[in-house]
Amino acid sequence: MTTAAAGGADAVPPADKQSSDNQPSGKQSSDNQPSGKQSSDNQPSGKVSSPTPSVPAPRKPSGPSAGGAGRSRRSVTGTRRFIAALFLAPALVLLGALVVYPIVYSVYRSFFDQAGTGFAGLDNYKALFTDDTIRTAVKNNAIWVVLAPTVATALGLIFAVLTERIRWGTAFKLVVFMPMAISMLAAGIIFRLVYDAAPERGVANAVWVGVHDTFNESAGYPKAHPLPVHPLKAGPGGSFVTKAPVRAGQPVRLPLVGVIPANMPKDAKPAKAAAAGNGEITGTAWLDFTKGGGGRPNVIDTKELGLKGIEVEAVKGGKVVASATAGADGTFTLPASADGAALRLPASNFKEPYNGVEWLGPTLVTPGIIGSYVWMWAGFAMVLIAAGLAGLPRELLEAARVDGANEWQVFRRITVPMLAPVLVVVLVTLMINVLKVFDLVFIIAPGSSQDDANVLALQLYRSSFGTDADLGIGSAIAVLLLLLVLPVMYVNIRRIRKEGRR
Numbered sequence: 001m002t003t004a005a006a007g008g009a010d011a012v013p014p015a016d017k018q019s020s021d022n023q024p025s026g027k028q029s030s031d032n033q034p035s036g037k038q039s040s041d042n043q044p045s046g047k048v049s050s051p052t053p054s055v056p057a058p059r060k061p062s063g064p065s066a067g068g069a070g071r072s073r074r075s076v077t078g079t080r081r082f083i084a085a086l087f088l089a090p091a092l093v094l095l096g097a098l099v100v101y102p103i104v105y106s107v108y109r110s111f112f113d114q115a116g117t118g119f120a121g122l123d124n125y126k127a128l129f130t131d132d133t134i135r136t137a138v139k140n141n142a143i144w145v146v147l148a149p150t151v152a153t154a155l156g157l158i159f160a161v162l163t164e165r166i167r168w169g170t171a172f173k174l175v176v177f178m179p180m181a182i183s184m185l186a187a188g189i190i191f192r193l194v195y196d197a198a199p200e201r202g203v204a205n206a207v208w209v210g211v212h213d214t215f216n217e218s219a220g221y222p223k224a225h226p227l228p229v230h231p232l233k234a235g236p237g238g239s240f241v242t243k244a245p246v247r248a249g250q251p252v253r254l255p256l257v258g259v260i261p262a263n264m265p266k267d268a269k270p271a272k273a274a275a276a277g278n279g280e281i282t283g284t285a286w287l288d289f290t291k292g293g294g295g296r297p298n299v300i301d302t303k304e305l306g307l308k309g310i311e312v313e314a315v316k317g318g319k320v321v322a323s324a325t326a327g328a329d330g331t332f333t334l335p336a337s338a339d340g341a342a343l344r345l346p347a348s349n350f351k352e353p354y355n356g357v358e359w360l361g362p363t364l365v366t367p368g369i370i371g372s373y374v375w376m377w378a379g380f381a382m383v384l385i386a387a388g389l390a391g392l393p394r395e396l397l398e399a400a401r402v403d404g405a406n407e408w409q410v411f412r413r414i415t416v417p418m419l420a421p422v423l424v425v426v427l428v429t430l431m432i433n434v435l436k437v438f439d440l441v442f443i444i445a446p447g448s449s450q451d452d453a454n455v456l457a458l459q460l461y462r463s464s465f466g467t468d469a470d471l472g473i474g475s476a477i478a479v480l481l482l483l484l485v486l487p488v489m490y491v492n493i494r495r496i497r498k499e500g501r502r
Helices: 078-109 123-130 132-163 169-181 184-194 203-215 365-390 394-402 407-418 420-435 439-444 456-464 471-500
Strands: 232-234 240-242 252-256 281-287 311-316 319-325 331-334 342-345
Touching (some): 078 471, 132 169, 132 407, 132 420, 132 471, 169 365, 184 203, 184 439, 232 252, 240 252, 252 342, 281 342, 311 331, 365 420, 365 439, 439 456
Parallel strands (some): 252 281
Antiparallel strands (some): 232 240, 240 342, 311 319, 311 342
């Protein structure tokens, strides 16, 4: 009976029986592998199993998600989005309340009239280009955007390059950067005093008048004039001439009034009667006024001062034949050629003294205020450019010098091109800053020339506040300022992204 079952599937000769699973042997393993013998797994005896490809068994998931079939693994940030939103919510609320809402409401309000009850359409925007005051503000803003950032950046570049080679460069940078610590209000007050028209108070005019008087002495007797009883009469062009010709040997007296004694030259001496000259014309020019009273006209009193420095001309036939200048005691001497001539005190003796430049007048008020802005922000530009300059490869600069380039060529062809990204940052920052300048213009410009120095930010304030405020116009100016800032911001954002991709 046992031999009858030899052809069964379970009867395998002991010598030919395959090894068990996972045990090496001289034969092939029984799992899905063809062999010369019959397969031992579910194969009928007497037949050979067909070959099948080897397919690796799927790996079972391990870790925390092993129990959830078909469940994807979560990212770390995905599990924290709610918490991140909670942290960002206060900032988003503030951003919306302080930035987004004012912008949206300003655009909305710009389409309404002064009272805010009637729809005005584009009338407020038309007024921006038809009102003379607002057009002046737009023109001045264009001057600011072109001039102020360019000058401040150029000065910052020059300071940064020059101070790199001197031992006390750090101290110089500290002094130049110090105005940045001063508020716009304080800077405006300082420069209001600097630009004061009176030379005794305004530093700018004190320097300007000092330089002018060094090369062109100012007249000392404005508004001086003779009395009707004096031997002088009015001449052409504001001059004064003698009523009769003068003669040699007869001293001439030229009295004047109208000069405040306190304004007389400090080194003027008491007037002295001139002695008769031998063939020459002599005379005295003096202030015919006695302080405290008691003087006599046409008479040189002891308390009366000579008109030092006054110019006297001898005129014959309409031509000047001789001239002289009075001394500290008022005496003067003309040559014999002046005999029979009329003496003339030219108008140059009586013109107003030079008091400097009207810095805060309609012509120079905008450049003057830009000068105060440059004084504040040149240090900012210098610090940023100096930081970029410190990062330049020194071997490149030294190689250029070794190749024979002078300092100007190194600066123009190497330093400036390599500092271009830093210069763009400074320019763009200052351009955005000057578009909203307000404090300096409001404080420095006097009321008489504030319209000439007007800018958009100041006009926005003037249109939005006060008894005749027009919030429609003010909102339109605010929208215009936003539109002017957007292109500059776009350029800045592109530059930042470009730098980030490097």
